[in-house]
Amino acid sequence: MTFYINEKQKALIKQHYQNYKIDNNDNSYESFQYHNITIEIYKNKVIFKGNKEEIVEEYRSNWNQLDKNQSPIIGNAEFGINNFFGPIVIISSYIGSGNLEKLRLLNIRDYKELSESKFIELAQDIMKTIIFESVIINNRKYNQWIDAGYHPNTIKTWGQNQALVRMLQHRIQYDKIIIEKYINETTYYQYIENMKDNRNKIIKDKVEFLTNAESKYLAVTCSTIISHYLFLEEIKKIKGIDPNFIPLGAGQEVNLFLAKIKNEKHIEFNKFLDRHSKKSFTEFFK
Template sequence: MNSLSFKKVDENEINKIVEDNKNFLTTSKNPSIKYLFRLPEGLVVNIYKTNTILLQGESCYEFANRYGLKVVQKESISKKTIKNIELPNIGCDEVGVGDFFGPLITCCAFVDKDFEIKYPELINKITDSKKINDLKIITLFEELKDKVIWEVYILENFKYNKAYDIYKNTHTLKAICHNQALKRLFRNNSDLIGNKIIMDQFVNERSYYNYLKDQETVINKIYFETKAESKYISVACASIIARYHFLKEIDRLEKEYSVNLPLGANNNVKEIVNKYKLEKSNEIDKFTKMHFNSKI
């Protein structure tokens, strides 16, 4: 198991990590540990009272890079600086990874070179979907849906659970779903082939393609960057479109199975999960990610 440690981490960076991952906060018997997080992909984040951070798990390098913790990445990513990538391009993002309920959804969105000129009123509204409330997500989707070319891939809970039983890795599922969405985009819009693709990085480039080694067709030449949804219009659009479809799927599942499906993975959500494990044992795998730990 990989592990990394960082001493005297800035308090502001610690607060950012705590805020972003609060749904995965758990208790620790070690009195020296201030915060302990167990993330769905198997990563354990220990934050000590001395402001030392210890990461344990296969994705610790990706987590460190995400938050600017200084570490040399194991595998080198393309030296090409993607910050110079201009429109047109294709952005990719996903939602549903950290939620007990609902599917995993990936989206890729093509934004043409004249987007900022044609739709200046939209530019200030487009940002990472995690920073937009649900009502605005729905409104923004209606404004965006006909102005960009997009595809989503929805891995419904029943199929998600079966796939997880095979791969035992959420990063693999995300990579497969992103690849599926991109294949759909190019299958339905062959004229877009050759445009640059930017993906919000959840693993490094080498690991991403390794996760796809058993796939018949793999879309390559993708540029990976952390927090890409806050840097590129296309990735932000993909984030918003994916979030819209996730909310619609949650609404559909609630009606179909007569359940209440709150978002996230906090203790209140875990209580509801445990309730459904008893009351809806024959249906729960249709709306719940079963590998999540529901212990409180």
């Protein structure tokens, strides 16, 4: 069970377990052994390891207070806009008090350290635990909007709002909506208002834009994980080439990959690009 914490919370946890401190060989964290639980306190997070039942008891008795700002929250995240290949995937996730404990036991905060198989398992577990909505903008639609003169961030912003429209159809109660800040609030709403293709209500009530939102709100973390997972699932649908060799991002690896497949006779190169790549990147890979 992992929590991101501030200095005040860290001091409180250290004081609580001060009589149970143990030595370790790593200066990056402090260790405490409380019965069958190991507590590791880092610069900005604390990890509880060990017996599941005892960890749950500690959570319920002492540390559920660390989750007082985590529900009921809607959190949005996106994956794909900075990738040459594949769609844009925007996820809106809702977390209520009823699923916080189960989410904590999934150790969501440590997902970046997981193997691919464990990451997939985690993403699927999250999707079974929470309410979420997805908006997947495929390359064909994305490229149509680019040809129409829309900026990539306008397209992304439309997707953010569309995911919220779908989420609020669940008629859930929520304290706030958190969106990872990538543009300022005024520009965000201008993008949606100026997009002629938008036919949706613009969601503004209780919306907050935060930097590093993923490290502050589990709802945003869940959306980040699900969006990454669904993006990879979409990549697997690309036919004619092994999806395991399609590079993520938009760097030199993409250039090398394009040079390789351009000479493969079974691939119609231009059609492949039209169907699976983003036109906003193509000028960099001519």
